[in-house]
Each structure stands twice: as C-alpha cells, then as structure tokens.
Amino acid sequence: MGTLSLIGSAFAGMINLMSILLLFVGGAIGIVFGSIPGLSAAMAVALFLPITFVMQSHDAFVLLVALYIGGISGGLISAILINIPGTSSSIATCFDGYPMAKKGQAAKALGTGVVFSFIGGLFSFLILMFVSPLLAQVTLQFSAIENFAVCFFALAMIAGLAGDNIVKGLLAGCLGLGIGFVGVAPVTGVKRFTFGSNNLMSGFDILPTLIGIFAITEILSFAEEYHNLSKATRIKQNTKIRGFGFTWKEFVAQKWNALRSALIGTGIGILPGIGGSTAGILSYSVAKNSSKYPEKFGTGIMDGVVASETANNAVIGGALIPLLCLGIPGDGVTAMLMGAFTIHGLTPGPLLFVNSADLMYTIFVACILANVVMLILELGGMRIFIRLLNIPRHILLPVIMVLCTVGAFATNNRIFDAQSILFFGILGYLMKKVKLPSAPFILGFILSDLLETNLLRGLQLTRGSFLAFFAHPIAAVFLIGAVLFFIWTIRKQHIRNVADKQTA
C-alpha cells in the first residue's frame, strides 16, 4: 500500500517556489492561449515543449499539465463573451453562455463555467489517479500481440469518429500512417522512403509535425478568414464576479447534470481520438434531452454551460489514462505530452508506474493543483484575460510563428526541423481546404510506428501466424472490437446520409 505515501510525497514535492510558480505561469499562459480564438491548448503545449528540454522532468510536467488545463478551460471566456469558442472544446459553451451574457448575466455565466470546469476536471483526475495504476498492472502483462491489438483498436476509433465524412477521416489517417513510415523501418532496420536524405533517416519528428499541422495551419487559415474574425472582437460586458456568480441553491440544482457530464467527459477522454469538442456537444445534447425544460436550452440557462464545461474539462483526466497506461495518446495535446516523456528519456506506458512511480503521482497531483490554480486565476483575473483578447492578432500571430519555428528548431537543434514545419503547415492547410480532418492524421502518424513495431514483433512471437493473435483473449477482444466498432460507425453514417438526403 504505497499509493497514499506516493500521493503524499508528490504533494510535498509541489510545495516549493519553483513548482508553484510554474503552476501559475503555465495556468495563466494556458488560459490566454485557450481564450484567444485561433490559439489552442495544443499550441501552448507545443510552444513550451522545447523549453522543457532544459528543465528537470518534475518541473517540465508541472508546467505542461498547467498549460493543458488552463488551455482547455480558457476557451469558455471567449465563448461566453464574444460567442466565439476560444478552443474547439468550448463550442457547446457558446450555446447558452452567450445568450446568458446578452441577458446581462455574463458574470454568472463565467462563474458557472469556471466552477464547473473545476469540478469536471477534479472528478476526472480522481478517476485517473485511482484507476490508472490498477489498469497499468493489467497492461504491464501485455506482449507485442496485445499492444498491436490495442493500437489497431485505437486506429479504428479514430477513423470512425473523425468527423461527418468517414472516407475523408480514413484518408487523413492513411496519410498520417504513410508519413510515419518515413525513416529507418522498425525491427528490420531498412531505410524507407528517405529519398537519400540523412535528415529523414529518423523520420519526421513528432514535434515539428504537430507544430506545423496545428499552429502554422491555423495562421494560414487566419490569413484567409480574418475578415470574418476581426469584426467580432469587441467586448463590452460587466465581468465583475461576486463570489462565484451564482447561489448555493442554483449550484445544488445542477448536481445530477454535473455528475452526468463529468462521466461523459471522462469516458470520451479515455477513448482515443474523440476529444473535448465532441464531449462538450454530446454532454450538452444529453443534458437537453433529459431535462424537464428542454425548450429553455439555447436561451441562456446555467444547465447548458454546466453540461459543456464540466464535460470538456473532464476529458483531460480521461485522455491521460490511455497515454499513461498504454502509451497511446488520444489527441493532439496528449500526443505532445508523449513527446515530453520521450524528451526526458521515458517511454510512456505502464512501465512508468514501475520505474517512475514518483513522476506519475507528481503528474496526478499537478493536475489537481493546476485545476485549483485555474479556478483562482479565472475568478480573480478575469478582467486581465479579457483585455488580452484585444491584442491585435495580426501582431500576435506572426510572433507566435517565430516562437513555433524556434520551438521546432530546438527539438534537435537543426534547421531541418524548422523547415519541416513549413511542409506540414502547407500540408495541413491543403488538408483543411479539402476538409480532411487533422486529428486522424496526427494519430495515424503517431500510431504508425507503434502499430508496425508491435505487429512485426508479435509475428515473431507466433512464428509468422496472424491467426495465432486471436489465441490471446485480450488481443482478440480488441481486434474484434475494432472491427465491430468500425462496421457500426459506417452503418450509423450510412443511415445519417440517407436521412440527410430525405430531408434535402
């Protein structure tokens, strides 16, 4: 029973000036990135990842976790005040948050969003803290065969939930897998698709790829769409929050809504590839359908804000579970955290609980504390964050471009990585133009290597027989589950397409 003492020492490890400073700095920067449309939590983490090279792993993860949590919750500020979600996680917060603000209840909406973000986050972190060590004990027994099956399952999930168009989602995933093949092939060590370039020997680095796809693409899109965006950034609202902005009675009335939303968020977070935006919207629609007064949704009631914000923050703890227990990231930000583990010489996955248990519990505790810091910063510093929303983006974005480039360069201290973000930026922009979603691409890219390595190793274990994989019960469940899920998604999509045609 070392768990409690590990938690205790992790808390003790956070009581120093550096850690507290990193929590506040990370949280504040995360909120700024989250609240400014066009900047995201993924971008904040991408930007700061290179800086963590020179930090100790403890400090590095404290900073990254604070950025992540701040970035997800910051989106509610612009969603409520200017009806533009600061990040895609906060899309559903606009539905009732903005109408509330229009009715003059901005402070109440913000208070609700912040407090229930905190509750959603806390709920998922407690689940993370107590479930993942147990799950890790199971996944620790996994051989290459089970790992392959889990990767395959993750791939099927991503493909299915990529967006409205399954074919496009799958194609984007294929592109990611294909780009992941570049470099020295796993197991066999054969040089593959390097076009004779030494720079491509180790393949494309994950960090420049992510920076290119997320950050550079975003800026190119801004250059194209800024007519629409620049008009909508005037804010005049009374944002002074007294207490939390709502009464105790109103708070208690939301308890079931909050619990249900937290469960939805955590559950969606665990499944790879779905992410905060889906969680928020799904939770909102469930809250609406099970409400006694569904007609009031969208007119500016607390319930809508509670559903969306509780769920999207609960995604964070959920998303960390597959990363820590299986070494499989579920979205862009956890993919970058995976990069952070590698930078610090750690392999994400269940072995972490054996080799670096102290770091694991530091991450859990940092999550909880960063959540508290988020609550303090957003309730106390709302006015400052709102002012930051007014920084002209034609100045802000170029500066961020420069920082992204430096970040990519710092990955390996070579100019090639800085140049490859240009390639991925243009690729991401073109993909956006033809509506190929970026999330399946990124996950395909990351899973590529894991999938191939585990497949080839697994086949070595079974002497080349793929059917023998099904003799392993866990692997069989995941493989069959992946196929069933895949068929189910395609069927569902087909039904929806037919329905669309009938209404059109």
Add this chain to the structure above:
Amino acid sequence: MFVKKFGDLITGLIFLGLSVAIFIASGFLEASLMGGLGADFMPRVLAVVTAVLAVIEIRQGVITIRNYNSGYAENEEQNDRLRVLLTILVFAGFVLLMQPLGFILSAVIYLFLQILILAPEDQRKAKHIVMYAVISVVVSIAVYYIFRYGLSVMLPTGILS
C-alpha cells in the same frame, strides 16, 4: 469556387496516385535480413487500403461536381488567397534564410513583412509601420537572447557573428 467543386475529386485522385507510388516504391526496399515480413509489408497494406478509399472518394467527387450549383461571389476571396500565398512565401523565406542570414536578421525581416501582410488596411499608416518595425526588432532580439542564453538553444548566428 474551384476547391468546393473539384476538391473531392482531386483529393481522391491524389490519394490514388499516392497509393500506387507507395506500392511501387515498396518493391524497391531492401529485404529484411531476418526473414519474415519486411519493411515493405505495412506500406503495401496501407497502399491497398488507401487505393480503395481513394476510389470511393473519387466517386463522391463526381457526385459533388454533379450537384454543384455555382453563384458565389469571388472578389473578396482573391484578396484573401493572395494573403495566404504571401504568408507562405515570407515564412518559407524565413526558414530558408535562417541559416545564412542568422536568426535575428531573418526573424526581423520575416516579422515585419508578416505583420504588414496580416494588418488590416486601416492599420498600415506610417505610425503603424514604425510600430511594427520596433516590435519586429525587439521581439527577434528578445527571443534570440532568451533561447540562446536562458535555454541553451543554439539559434544560427549567420552573418552577424
């Protein structure tokens, strides 16, 4: 608009071409020394899957073209597309010139041009331009020194060294 009408078809065709290229290129990879499946196996599987998906996408593309009804105003978009193209160009210049010119010089030039490209028309007067120039210089130098001395990232010094 061109992309809206032909986007699906072009996407399908590009992916079909890509899958054929990957399939052929896989044949030229060295065989594994250890026997068993080699480095060509996964790319080949991927190529086949991609080809199937690409064909479905091409079919979708044909439907899109058939159902497309034009009638969009295109004037404003011309301007916006130019802005994207210029952004790509100056950014390409930045990353390509970073080594020879050094980080500070290339970043100053890039920042200044990029801000000008993105700035709205009413914010391109002389006083704004001076401000942009000052921001470009200050940010570039600050980033360079923070990363070089604070974080030991050896950004290229180029001709200023």
